[in-house]
Amino acid sequence: MTTTATDLRAQAERHLRALVGRDDATLYDDQWAAIAALVEDKRRALVVQRTGWGKSAVYFVATALLREQGAGPTVILSPLLALMRNQIEAAERAGIHAVTINSTNSEQWAEVHAHIRAGEVDVLLVSPERLNNPGFRDEVLPRLTESAGLLVIDEAHCISDWGHDFRPDYRRIRQMLAELPGGIPVLATTATANARVTGDVAEQLAVHGGEGGSEARKLAPQPTVARPAPQPQEDVLVLRGPLDRESLSLAVLELSRPEERLAWLADHLGELAGSGIIYTLTVAASQDIAGYLRERGHEVAAYSGQTETTERLALEQDLLAGRLKALVATSALGMGFDATLGFVVNVGAPASPVAYYQQVGRAGRGLPDGARASVILLPAREDRDIWAYFASLAFPAEQHVRTALKVLSDSDRPMSTATLETYVDLSRNRLEMMLKVLDVDGAVRRVQGGWTATGQDWVYEQERYDRVAAARRDEQAAMLEYIATSECRMRFLREALDDPEAQDCGRCDNCGGFTVAASVSDAAVQRAGDRLTRPGVALAPRKLWPTALANLGLDLKGKIAGAEEGRVVARLTDLGLGQALRDLFRPGTPDQEVPVPLVQGVVAALADWRPRPDGLVAFESRTHPLLVDSLAHGLSRHLGVPVLGRVAIRDDSVAPGQGATNSAQRVAAVSRRAVLQTEPVAGRRILLVDDLVASGWSMTLAAHWLRAEGAEAVLPLALASET
Template sequence: MASSPTAPPATDLRARATIALRRLVGRDDVDFRNGQLDAIAELVEGRRRVLVVQRTGWGKSAVYFVATALRRAEGAGPTVIVSPLLALMRDQIAAAERAGIRAVTLNSTNADEWGTVSGALARDEVDVLLVSPERLNNPRFRDEQLPALAESCGLLVVDEAHCISDWGHDFRPDYRRIRDLLLTLPDRTPVLATTATANARVVTDVVEQLGAGGHDVLTLRGPLARASLRLGVLPLSAPEQRLAWLIAHLADLPGSGIVYALTVAAAEDVAVALREAGHEVAAYTGRTEPGERIRLEEALRDNRVKALVATSALGMGFDKPDLGFVLHLGAPSSPVAYYQQVGRAGRATDRADVLLMPGPEDKDIWRYFASASMPRQEQADAVVRALADAGRPLSTVALESIVDVRRTRLELLLKVLDVDGAVQRVAGGWTATGASWTYDAERYGRVSEAREREQQLMIDYERTGECRMAFLQRCLDDDTAESCGRCDRCAGPWFDPAIPEAAVNTARSRLDRPGVVLDPRAQWPTGMERLGVPLRGRIAPGVSSEPGRAVARLSDLGWGQRLRELLRGEDRPVTQEIVRACVQVLAGWGWDERPVAIVSVPSRRRPQLVGSLATGLGELGRLPYLGALDLLDGGPVGDPGGNSAFRLANVWGRLGVGPDLADRLRGIPGPVLLVDDVADSRWTLTVCAGLLREAGAPSVLPLTLAVEG
């Protein structure tokens, strides 16, 4: 593997490239940063495959846009950029337009525009085509359009190339298809891969894949220190203290910025709390609609909000050069992921503040996401077997009634199996290829161990007495690491750790406010007949529950933390604190009709907890406790986490209304409050509500301590 340019860039190339750069930037006094022109020369004159590892803000996009301008001037075909996020695509298109480069995109939000895009390509009216990695495996695009694009493209760009590697912090299975694309390119088609977040292991993996077909790959790597960033860590274990610090000090931070949270629930709750305290903020998560995302990104760019409270959905590619700060309520699972997110700040400013406020719940959240992203052998075998047995394409929905894998995990698993050649996406769904395939347990074991080591490194970052920037550089195998002189370890804390009591009270008031709406299920899962359950279509109004309530989500910053501790312990009677929280939820419910009695869901794991909660609420609310439903044939089976169809099948026929409870329900004059500990799939509540309605309850109001998510 070469590690340096083959020759200095020629004077003529420098002149042409400088003109293109200044058109791109819109200024006549700019020049190339160290390494940019070297990369351009290798692509344009050397026609090589190049991996660029440079810090965020160095100007990787300038390399591929200038190279595009020069290649197009030579008569080459359009540049194809594989780009992972819509936000990144939008920024890339805007930058291209400023340089007079005609850029178009094809992604999940505009697939119906492919006819227009295809026509423009045929007329040679496109300089840059941006595609998502998922689009590479769209059957029509893959079979009808991709071969011609591979043959004609003048430059292939793989942006955020660490996604290729399953050692990377943000592995995307669809990125592994790029290796197949590389094998179809004509010789001497230049290829550029870029990333700011790759350690030595990831670089080695990416280089191996970029070199598919025996090509040499040149790696150009620069120092990753960010002189503008002022790093710090403020350890506050109580969630109300972390929120209180934000309430008190958000306005003191420079400019506008991003507050990262680890879960959707935390981001939404923090955004509400900050708005109630008078801060101009908004939540930005995976649940945010595409149009709303664009609006929020523009509001942050224009400094019309102080901050977006975001999950990692606002990550790679969001470009606001003067972003003034990045705060984290909870730590990402690795220093590499953390470096990537904080790299959004201070790209065109002398100073940007970066503060991490880790929480004791971080490890639980890391563990959950790690388990969700790793394929399991028994599930992979079941999917391949189901597709082989079907003999025809099956949709993801149809597969859910055959294999017990939750939708998000199933979609990821299908992508991994597709990349490995065991299954293939076709019109109408998925099919088995019949190719020999073996679950690579050793590889997944190594990846799991690597992620555990990275989690420990994140904890080490929080506790280190050394320079924080140098620590992050070493985690990225940057051998230029040295003390930055600005972080809280080098220069002492730059942030005010004081938290006014009024802010603590405000935060505590918000976090202690229990109550989450439980929307009732409206539709039975598809294909239940295959599982022996005679249900289909919409759930009839006569057996459905009313909207319910939970005290909190388990991922919530306030009550969520307390409920996690309660539910992971041994079964025991509920505390008065929990009962009082439930009473608060009941008081603020706003129901059309007050419940007249209580029934509990039978529990094998926590009978004391659920039973004492039901009786306690009955005593406080002066409502009769009618008892619990019966467990039939041992009760519900299966573990939490399965898909919707199997979760319903595991409950169906295993619960019942006994004779005593049926007598008590007969002629009951009002709603029944149905009490349980945790709502996950909500099928237990749905089935119980249907049984109670059939037994005479006019309506059912579900109440649980917690809801997953």
Template sequence: MTSPAAATADRTAARESAERHLRALVGRDDAVLREDQWSAIEALAVDRRRALVVQRTGWGKSAVYFVATLLLREAGAGPTVIVSPLLALMRNQIAAAERAGIRAVTINSTNNDQWEPIHAAINNGEVDVLLVSPERLNNPGFRDEVLPRLAATCGLLVVDEAHCISDWGHDFRPDYRRIRTLLDELPTGIPVLATTATANARVTGDVAEQLSGSRSLDEVLVLRGTLDRESLRLGVLRLKTPEQRLAWLADHLASQPGSGIVYCLTVAATSEVATYLRQRGLDVAAYSGQTEAEERHRLEADLVAGRVKALIATSALGMGFDASLGFVVNLGAPSSPVAYYQQVGRAGRNTDEATVVLLPQIEDRDIWAYFASLAFPREELVRQTIEVLAERGTMSTAGLETYVDLSRNRLETMLKVLDVDGAVRRVRGGWEATGQPWTYDAERYARVTEAREREQAAMLAYLDADMCRMRYLRAQLDNPDASDCGRCDNCGGLDLSAEVSQAAVEAAQEQLSRPGVPVEPRKMWPTALANMGIDLKGKITGQASEGRAVARLTDLGYGQQLRELLRDDVPDGPVPVPLVKAVVQVLNDWRPSVDAIVVVESTRRGALTQDLADGLSRYLRVPVIGSFALVDVDVPPGAGATNSAQRVSAVRRRSRLLLDDDSVRGRRVLLVDDQVNTGWTLTLAAQQLHEAGAEAVLPLVLAVQA
């Protein structure tokens, strides 16, 4: 048995070694560990415990697990496995690790050609740190062949962004739930670290409970520090119109310190805002989940190095610990204070002062409502999915779409949850039912929904709060001892000017008032339509040509007018005059060569679409020769709208081309509708028009969904 004196000496030696590693990691000879950092490292590397660290961005969580890794490796432990959802963070972490002599590699969706060599290097003991994305944990090959070996031989498991484990968290990800299974499979004595910068008391408790597994909750060390960010100066600026908000960015972004991020709520907005700001002479670029991986990597490097003033980004942008940004501006409010705190935490690292500005928009709540609609499906749809798999065996997600009316993303998310719950299992080729009993936890899902609604209300309250902004956010995170920061607009430490130049406003008005976005034709039929008795597959013949819409519903300009017009509670009627003018401008810019019009009939907007078609007939001086008519009113208007296979089936039952005569043969047809959601109505109408002899079909609609 080790004597108390010897144990103390061992801990002293371990701390000295830890601080030697820290100096190598950060490249500074004067670097020392703070007491709370040492407490975490000690728990992991000396006591081999499980720990949850909830600390603000920039606190040094990465240093904790890298230093602990070096200590454990010196003691003969296996490699550290880090589960991280952010590819940019992975790249920065690998670069930092290499500076300290740590051999780090990553397995993620962008480097699958390197997986086999990486697996071999791990087996040969040539890897100190393996970073994996959470999606890898349930890849059948990785889960069945690599994960058990890692669980048996790893020296430390790290779960980064650990709030994603909890469905109470603002960014719950089903793939993270697989970590619970991994925790149960770890041999005794393997330490585990979970880290996050954004977790309130409920999320902290939930993650700690999951971290404990079959152990007592008391065995998990929870280190929760102050979440105050001393460098951040928070402010809210209410500007009435989209033009004013864009103009404010054009006039004030250049004066912000260093480089930074302008967060937008939609992909479309990132492109629109970036285009405008570049026209106003600012060096910016758009960034979203749709940006190619190589381009994302380049843009992230440009931002960190200060080669761009700003990235105009969705929440897909997550920076690593080497980033040092001078400002974050949110064009539109995230749906919760916790999510907002995480985004603004990108700024003010390694800087004395950083500006954080929120520019709320009228349409924010509509966007929140859309994302809220993607919640866990109703019980009947879940059970239908399980029954289909039980009856038909292994099926791909695409194959399941022909039986279950859910979008691809919602179906994938639901299947991941069911996988962790044990009801289904991902296998090579798709998914299979396990036959295990499963209970729909309606009460929990309802509580999560209520929590989301409270978060939205809290975000709205933040906009109007007259108290200290940082204190408000820290209170939302259940951060103890929060006091006034003295730096925000309410404390008097930040004076935000609402002034915008007339030139910037006029330029914004010109961009936002120019209608017209492309409507791209569908090119391929959904997979497995034969399951529904539909003989369509592969490439679509009889495609529509590229069409036009006045705007996207998410656009900053005409998008707002179109959202108001197409609300369910707005009565049907003719096209409003401002939108008539917009349609005319689209036609003048587009100049489609057509000699006939066909209108898509609508139960909800019949008067609107007919008025649009009649007006186009008068303006273009071409006749309306028929309709894509409603022939089965028992099929609801939105049937299958979330699922391509289901939508094709519904539209085929619901509508059919009806012509006044055979006059469509050889003609170029303008196909008119109020809006495009999935694109399948226009696709099927175009196909039937081509079969009837039309030379070309050019869609024209008021709005596109996204």
């Protein structure tokens, strides 16, 4: 008997009710349209709908229907672990067996593969980073895509260069789409795509095997090219809905000083309904704010990319269960985290309205009808400095790319990233990102043992990189407009996402529907100020030399016999003294003696640390000679110990920060630039003094030299560190 559309929709809604646990649940028209396109027509579809609309219901219901028809498992490319965990739990409620393969569960991969081969898996969630693993890419992925019943690309804006959260690993998806066997439907979903991103993603979805296929990969895989306004393809179903979030009330509260922002949180966090998220721009800020709020009696915890996996799981569950008032989190707690949250507060503004819309979308889900979540932005003066830092991590300059390609071409064997670092002056993360892009573009290939060059021609697309950088600057300007606007805030965000139905919400602070108390108590400001100006951040010593330093003529390897744990007065990213330090080290600021507030910070840090040195050695500086000299001699007078010498500059042709983004390159640069010139230090405890710690390798090498001269201990001290 032939299944009619009516029968199929009835089956779909039965699966929906099992998924959401409600007997009265029905599909939205666009949900049904997407499901029908996937299940009946085996089409490709792009769904752009607001957070909380039910995009995951589309692929889970479609999976259930396709599996009943005998189709293979659904493969979901999903970018964040929190998203994966939520989706697996949701799938189990509907009787759908979902498993994941990602970087945190490698011990389970063999078992997962066995379940897949046995046909026991309905949904496999894969992190995009897995696509760059040689074994997975060459052996597992082809079998999965050939047998898949449905391919889902979640957070699909990551495919597009224009997307606010573009990721190099997502570039490989274009190849997957080109090589996917016919008859396998594809669904792409996102809540944060403007018209340009929507068109770009739809255009990539439209690539079929006939337009390149496996031959395209063998010859020259085409990178995503920046286009002014790509048009959605006719054979791709694009479903865009209105992006209003009726359960959200938006507000901006501008407080001039960081201690006022912390005081506001301490005074008003308990007034916000339910549990929620306090977003920060940096890991340091998440830790500082969480620590202060705990001191003030609030049940909060810090959450970032540095949080261990098991701790992340526990923290997410504590937030879901209401055992925590808030997680103080970086964007590591982002896309797809599904919880009933009563508020989102941002301490510091994201770099674009689109990214902000995505973060605030964590709030307001599952609230009772008529209830609203509070969404409050506390912008900071230092936001632009942080935006500029992240912008500096864009695709590297052509000279670095050409160096890497030449080194790989000249090598007769695969080269590891660590070895390649000794030739290319880039940080590990940026080097990895660059290699992933080159891999997708066909210029290099990741194999067992490292990377090899393919010999294919490769063009550095400066125009594309410049256009994307310009788009990022426009987004930052738009974020500043959002902060300053007197018009409806939700309408502003919806228009930033090209929502044609955008209109005034009647719920935000500008519409008059939401008022945020701006008051902060003097006592709270004082306590916050004390917390922020509390000096002294531990400076952990380097423990291992970079790999393959012999390539650079240095006989250094293995464990480092160097410094003890040191101190810096504060990090440049800190909320308190960080601002004074950012002003001090900002390009163009005249060289000067240590400012009084920082002198006080140094004295307080020493009182807490108690290093008990016998002598002092300072770095010679070309950029801040007066600053470092005043710091060294001031410390000598305060501690009553002599200045025994200096780490002198012997080669000015080596720039002060040369190699700072790459451990091996930095060690080589410091070795060429500096030399130790001191009185005898044998048996002495040496305070090693500098102004600013970037990579930490200058301190490490100087400590290594001092220990080689017989120093009993080396104790690093600096005014600031970059991280």
